[in-house]
Amino acid sequence: MSSKALENPVNVAPTVGFSKVDLKRGKFQVTIFDLGGGKRIRGIWENYYSESHGVVFVVDSSDIQRIHETRATMAEVLRHPRIAGKPVLVLANKQDQEGALPEADIIESLSLEKLINEQKCRCQLEPCSAVLGYGRTVDKSIRRGLKWLLSNIAEDYEAISERVQRDTAKQRAWEEQDRKERANTGGEVRKPCV
Numbered sequence: 001m002s003s004k005a006l007e008n009p010v011n012v013a014p015t016v017g018f019s020k021v022d023l024k025r026g027k028f029q030v031t032i033f034d035l036g037g038g039k040r041i042r043g044i045w046e047n048y049y050s051e052s053h054g055v056v057f058v059v060d061s062s063d064i065q066r067i068h069e070t071r072a073t074m075a076e077v078l079r080h081p082r083i084a085g086k087p088v089l090v091l092a093n094k095q096d097q098e099g100a101l102p103e104a105d106i107i108e109s110l111s112l113e114k115l116i117n118e119q120k121c122r123c124q125l126e127p128c129s130a131v132l133g134y135g136r137t138v139d140k141s142i143r144r145g146l147k148w149l150l151s152n153i154a155e156d157y158e159a160i161s162e163r164v165q166r167d168t169a170k171q172r173a174w175e176e177q178d179r180k181e182r183a184n185t186g187g188e189v190r191k192p193c194v
Contacts, residue, residue: 049082050167062097087152
């Protein structure tokens with residue numbers, strides 16, 4: 001849902017870095033972080049986990065060669081203590097492509113049922129195609145999925161919001177401590193405590 005969503009999707013490349021967009025969706029004020037999925041950028045994803053009330057995971061359902069990598073990446077994300085248990089929308093994109101995996105095969109290939117049961121996440125999978133519409137005419141499956149995600153967040157908003165505040169405070173405290181230690185040690189980096 002970046003500013004790219006307003007462009008013709010035929011001319012849009014996958015997200016390489018990240019972008020942020022704020023929008024109003026019904027009664028919700030939503031901030032969406034569009035984070036690229038390349039191996040080199042995945043390291044920054046954790047920086048956004050604390051503030052996330054829910055997750056949208058976009059899967060290229062036509063890229064069968066990388067489905068195992070996708071499964072491993074998705075499992076890693078959903079197992080993270082600051083994500084586990086939050087509602088997850090899986091958009092099985094590129095359904096318009098020949099050879100795209102159907103919904104049942106995506107669920108099986110990603111071991112989705114097992115994963116969401118282990119992490120106690122509510123999950124919705126929506127087969128979709130981003131090129132079927134853009135701007136105000138976005139794919140109906142994407143709209144349905146976002147509506148599902150927002151209503152699930154709203155249903156448990158108080159508990160999720162409390163968790164977000166707690167996790168965000170911990171992350172900021174860790175970042176501040178890390179800055180101080182870097183200043184004292186000449187820039188050595190350490191991993192955050194979860």
